[in-house]
Structures are given as structure tokens and as C-alpha cells.
Amino acid sequence: MVRHLSLVFCVSFILACTFLSKCDAGDDNPKLHIVYMGSLPKTPYSPSSHHLSMMQQVFVENDSTNFLIHSYKRSFNGFAAMLTNHQKEKISQMEGVVSVFPSKNLQLHTTRSWDFLGLSKSVKRNRAIESDVVIGVLDTGVWPESDSFKDEGFGPVPKNWKGSCVGGKNFTCNNKIIGARYYIEDTARDLNGHGSHTASTAAGNYVHRASLFGLAKGTARGGVPFARIAAYKVCGGLGLCDSSAILKFLPRKF
Numbered sequence: 001m002v003r004h005l006s007l008v009f010c011v012s013f014i015l016a017c018t019f020l021s022k023c024d025a026g027d028d029n030p031k032l033h034i035v036y037m038g039s040l041p042k043t044p045y046s047p048s049s050h051h052l053s054m055m056q057q058v059f060v061e062n063d064s065t066n067f068l069i070h071s072y073k074r075s076f077n078g079f080a081a082m083l084t085n086h087q088k089e090k091i092s093q094m095e096g097v098v099s100v101f102p103s104k105n106l107q108l109h110t111t112r113s114w115d116f117l118g119l120s121k122s123v124k125r126n127r128a129i130e131s132d133v134v135i136g137v138l139d140t141g142v143w144p145e146s147d148s149f150k151d152e153g154f155g156p157v158p159k160n161w162k163g164s165c166v167g168g169k170n171f172t173c174n175n176k177i178i179g180a181r182y183y184i185e186d187t188a189r190d191l192n193g194h195g196s197h198t199a200s201t202a203a204g205n206y207v208h209r210a211s212l213f214g215l216a217k218g219t220a221r222g223g224v225p226f227a228r229i230a231a232y233k234v235c236g237g238l239g240l241c242d243s244s245a246i247l248k249f250l251p252r253k254f
């Protein structure tokens with residue numbers, strides 16, 4: 001009977017150890033988290049100093065400023081920070097915190113051609129109306145010199161366009177690419193290719209005799225070839241789109 005009991009104890013001890021090491025001991029390196037705090041208070045309030053003071057409470061020994069990645073202060077209240085599980089738990093308990101969740105790396109996907117969707121090259125178009133449309137693309141940026149984005153035949157920027165071209169290093173807009181910003185890296189230039197692909201799928205010019213090393217020869221074009229494009233880089237050169245960068249885009253400021 002005694003032997004039987006000790007055996008049971010031993011088995012449950014092993015189970016408990018396995019469970020604990022999975023939950024706790026294993027990996028507690030700091031990871032990028034988003035601390036969501038709901039809407040901004042209506043009263044005068046300094047988000048950055050509030051966020052920093054919250055961080056200081058969980059970084060007792062170290063300088064927390066290096067771990068606070070971004071303070072969101074335009075359309076909602078919250079911040080992005082490198083946090084261990086332990087720090088994440090402590091911040092989750094703080095007043096005003098709605099939720100704390102890991103910043104996800106979203107994978108890039110591609111689209112199929114407009115013919116596949118039944119929108120043939122010969123559909124009737126109204127250039128004047130189309131060229132007043134601005135399509136915002138959140139991706140890896142854009143390569144403005146590509147044939148899909150040349151501004152030949154495009155008039156001046158639409159009058160109601162309130163956005164800006166702040167493309168950073170080695171980036172100039174034209175009358176086709178009329179807006180740009182970058183929320184990751186130092187330029188809105190597309191160093192990956194995906195953003196140019198999606199932007200041209202949405203609104204690329206007609207490019208005749210396009211092919212991929214001779215394959216799929218034909219005329220490349222976007223769904224709305226005469227529309228303008230505003231490119232916002234939220235995905236990096238490695239093709240990862242961090243939600244903390246996407247969230248920086250959210251506010252009204254285009």
C-alpha cells in the first residue's frame with residue numbers, strides 16, 4: 001500500500017514538473033507586446049509619460065526607455081514594448097489596461113489576376129473619375145520608378161488629396177505615387193517586391209509585354225489602372241508585417 005502511494009506521488013510530481021517547465025521556466029525572453037488601454041482620456045493627459053511610468057514599475061533595475069518601442073497617442077491609448085511573461089502579467093493587472101497581447105508577425109500573401117475575377121482588359125473606363133481615386137496600400141512600400149507607377153498621362157494630384165509624400169531615403173513621389181510614409185526601416189522604397197506587386201495589382205498602369213523571364217507574357221495592369229497610389233510601408237524587407245508597425249498607421253494622418 002505504501003509503495004503504491006509513493007508511486008502515485010512520483011508520477012504526479014513528474015507531471016507537475018513537465019507542466020511547470022512548459023509554462024514558466026522555459027522561455028522568458030522579452031518579446032514585443034502591445035498594451036491596449038482603450039480610448040484616450042478626454043482630460044489633458046500625456047500618454048508617453050504615463051506609459052513610461054508603467055514601464056518603470058516593471059523594470060526595477062534596468063532603464064525601461066530602451067524597452068518601450070512605441071507610444072500610441074492618436075486614435076487609441078496604449079503602447080508597444082519588449083516584455084517578459086512576468087512583466088506582461090504585472091502590466092495586465094495595472095489600472096487602465098484592457099489587454100496585453102503579443103505583436104504578431106503577419107505573413108505576406110499575393111493575389112490573382114483581374115482576368116481570373118472576370119474584369120477583362122476591355123471593360124469601359126472613365127479616366128477622369130478613376131484618376132481622382134487614391135488607393136492606400138499598407139505593405140512593404142513601393143518601387144516608384146517601376147513602369148507600373150510611371151506618371152505619364154497623369155494630371156496633377158487630385159484637389160481633395162490631403163496626404164503627404166514622406167518617403168524617406170532615396171524616395172520621390174510622382175503624379176501616380178502621390179503619398180508615402182514608412183513605419184519600419186528608413187524608406188518607403190520596396191526592398192522586397194511584395195508591396196510593388198500588390199500596389200500594381202490594385203492600381204498599376206498598363207505595362208505591355210510584361211513577363212516573368214518569358215513566362216506569362218501579356219499586359220500587366222491593376223484593377224483601376226488610372227487611380228493614384230499612396231504607399232505605406234508597414235512590412236519590412238524580410239516580408240514580415242509587425243502589428244506594432246501597422247497600428248502606427250491607424251490615425252487620420254495620411
Ligand SMILES: *[C@@H]1O[C@H](CO)[C@@H](O)[C@H](O)[C@H]1NC(C)=O
Nearest residue numbers: 058059060061062063084087
Ligand atoms: C536587466 O538587464 C539584464 C541584462 O539585459 C538582465 O539580465 C536582467 O534580467 C534585467 N533585469 C530586470 C529586472 O529586468
Ligand SMILES: *[C@@H]1O[C@H](CO)[C@@H](O)[C@H](O)[C@H]1NC(C)=O
Nearest residue numbers: 144145169170171187189191
Ligand atoms: C535608389 O533609387 C534608385 C532608383 O531611382 C535605385 O536604382 C537604387 O538602387 C536605390 N538605392 C538604394 C540604396 O536603395
